[in-house]
Amino acid sequence: MIRKYDINEFASYLEDSSGMSKGYAREIVFPESEREVLECIREANEKKFRITVSGAGTGIVGGRIPYGGSILSTDKLNRISEITTDKGGKIGRAIIEPGVRIEDLKKEAKKAGLTYLPDPTEQNAFIGGTVATNASGARGFKYGATRNYIDKLNVVLANGQLLKIARGRRILKDKLCFDFSDGSRAQCALPDYAIGRIKNSAGYFLGQGTDLIDLFIGQEGTLGVITRIEVKLNMLPGDVISGVGFFKSAETALEFVSILKKQACAKFHNKEEKNIDACCLEYFDRNALKILQTKYAQIPKQKAAAVYFEEEVQDGNPLLLMGRYAKVLTQLEIPEKDIWFSDASSYAQLFQNMRHELPCLVNEIVKNNGFAKISTDISVADGHFLAMHAFYENKLKETKVPYCMFGHIGENHMHINFMPESEQMFNKAKGLYRELLHEAVRREGTIAAEHGIGKLKAEYLETMFNKRHIKQMVAVKKTVDPNLILGIGNIFKEDYLSQV
Numbered sequence: 001m002i003r004k005y006d007i008n009e010f011a012s013y014l015e016d017s018s019g020m021s022k023g024y025a026r027e028i029v030f031p032e033s034e035r036e037v038l039e040c041i042r043e044a045n046e047k048k049f050r051i052t053v054s055g056a057g058t059g060i061v062g063g064r065i066p067y068g069g070s071i072l073s074t075d076k077l078n079r080i081s082e083i084t085t086d087k088g089g090k091i092g093r094a095i096i097e098p099g100v101r102i103e104d105l106k107k108e109a110k111k112a113g114l115t116y117l118p119d120p121t122e123q124n125a126f127i128g129g130t131v132a133t134n135a136s137g138a139r140g141f142k143y144g145a146t147r148n149y150i151d152k153l154n155v156v157l158a159n160g161q162l163l164k165i166a167r168g169r170r171i172l173k174d175k176l177c178f179d180f181s182d183g184s185r186a187q188c189a190l191p192d193y194a195i196g197r198i199k200n201s202a203g204y205f206l207g208q209g210t211d212l213i214d215l216f217i218g219q220e221g222t223l224g225v226i227t228r229i230e231v232k233l234n235m236l237p238g239d240v241i242s243g244v245g246f247f248k249s250a251e252t253a254l255e256f257v258s259i260l261k262k263q264a265c266a267k268f269h270n271k272e273e274k275n276i277d278a279c280c281l282e283y284f285d286r287n288a289l290k291i292l293q294t295k296y297a298q299i300p301k302q303k304a305a306a307v308y309f310e311e312e313v314q315d316g317n318p319l320l321l322m323g324r325y326a327k328v329l330t331q332l333e334i335p336e337k338d339i340w341f342s343d344a345s346s347y348a349q350l351f352q353n354m355r356h357e358l359p360c361l362v363n364e365i366v367k368n369n370g371f372a373k374i375s376t377d378i379s380v381a382d383g384h385f386l387a388m389h390a391f392y393e394n395k396l397k398e399t400k401v402p403y404c405m406f407g408h409i410g411e412n413h414m415h416i417n418f419m420p421e422s423e424q425m426f427n428k429a430k431g432l433y434r435e436l437l438h439e440a441v442r443r444e445g446t447i448a449a450e451h452g453i454g455k456l457k458a459e460y461l462e463t464m465f466n467k468r469h470i471k472q473m474v475a476v477k478k479t480v481d482p483n484l485i486l487g488i489g490n491i492f493k494e495d496y497l498s499q500v
């Protein structure tokens with residue numbers, strides 16, 4: 001197992017994509033097998049030093065940034081052991097190690113005619129990181145988050161025990177109880193907070209009737225190191241049509257989305273065969289479009305919003321499908337010139353580039369401004385989104401801090417990115433950020449829909465969970481991490497750890 005002690009050799013592992021200041025660690029270790037992970041964790045647990053698990057570092061909440069102790073990199077745990085197909089090639093599974101990149105998993109799955117549907121936008125992310133944060137993809141509207149695709153996990157718990165879990169085998173009732181192979185037992189009461197049904201990656205997914213495997217999906221490296229993952233694969237979709245509608249008013253864009261969502265819902269319930277069944281619905285506000293225009297001059301000027309959509313072609317007729325979208329847009333009086341379709345393959349690629357590039361362009365602006373980015377990862381319950389959007393618009397109108405808003409509107413999930421240019425603007429944006437979080441929670445929403453809490457948002461966990469519930473989560477952590485060695489600072493502020 002490689003160990004490095006010279007900080008110059010592992011400086012890049014002291015940061016991630018959050019823009020948070022660099023951490024510090026005395027060493028980095030690169031285990032090459034589950035057995036070596038066990039060795040590292042057992043040593044840390046015995047000697048009581050901290051370990052921070054590192055994936056690809058694409059996380060945006062500081063989860064892999066270490067503050068002391070060792071870094072455990074999963075870079076060398078990158079084998080795909082098996083890809084199998086089932087049901088006449090329509091579904092399959094892959095058994096993989098945590099350091100496999102999403103891009104590589106998809107490449108290998110494709111050879112078997114399969115794909116990995118959660119597909120987070122950042123293709124360099126490791127599968128282990130995406131499980132640890134319960135990441136979501138652009139097609140989350142139709143396919144949901146990572147959680148839905150994880151069937152089995154091996155986890156080296158912080159106490160040095162190896163846990164092998166399969167979905168459906170341990171449904172929790174009353175208490176969380178582990179009987180370990182050495183005859184020892186660890187247990188605690190189950191938390192009693194409600195687990196909402198919206199897209200969420202904040203806090204532990206745990207309560208009466210939950211599956212034990214789900215506790216380890218979205219745990220952000222605070223309970224154990226994920227060492228082996230069995231994921232579901234699905235048949236590769238055939239052709240995908242995509243398009244963008246550009247709107248003069250945000251209200252019309254929201255109406256368009258609402259029509260598409262209703263149609264997809266009816267189709268899901270088999271009510272109407274000829275309905276639109278979008279798999280991806282992405283929103284761009286006026287400011288996001290302005291940023292994109294700096295790179296894509298062909299984007300229409302003076303538009304208040306745009307909605308990007310994708311749908312898989314099921315009946316072999318892409319033109320018919322595009323016609324259904326065009327009909328809705330025309331009914332909303334959107335002129336033909338403001339509707340783009342991917343009937344030329346270069347256009348399809350252009351749309352994808354636009355969507356992927358926006359966060360990168362924002363990050364560049366933020367970097368040049370020299371003040372940290374403040375960005376929301378808020379999703380609210382269906383039925384609350386229109387009111388939440390109006391709240392966003394009103395509050396943002398008042399602020400003089402540059403911002404843009406974009407995101408997974410199909411799941412009521414918006415990223416508002418503040419790009420402060422001065423200390424004063426930074427503080428103003430921080431205050432507004434907190435207000436938006438409170439409003440989201442009031443609207444049955446989450447403060448972290450897909451990125452997790454990490455270290456960046458630990459101070460805001462109290463906006464979503466009360467102190468008693470946070471302490472219940474800390475008790476869960478202490479059940480498998482009695483010496484508090486793993487992922488310290490992630491999810492919980494450190495002072496909570498000493499209160500339980």
Ligand SMILES: Cc1cc2nc3c(=O)[nH]c(=O)nc-3n(C[C@H](O)[C@H](O)[C@H](O)COP(=O)(O)OP(=O)(O)OC[C@H]3O[C@@H](n4cnc5c(N)ncnc54)[C@H](O)[C@@H]3O)c2cc1C
Pocket residue numbers: 016017052053054055056057058059060062063064074098120121122124125126127128129130131132133134135136137138220221222224225226227359360450451454487490
């Ligand atoms: C341009 C860009 C676009 C993005 N788009 C999306 C998107 O569409 N959807 C989305 O959800 N996110 C997105 N992200 C965020 C990021 O890609 C995800 O959070 C991803 O899941 C992080 O994976 P990683 O391997 O980089 O993990 P890291 O950043 O290295 O770590 C993330 C967390 O997981 C823990 N961890 C990592 N591996 C393990 C393991 N094996 N066992 C236990 N804990 C572990 C770490 O300790 C840390 O807390 C985007 C980021 C960027 C920069």
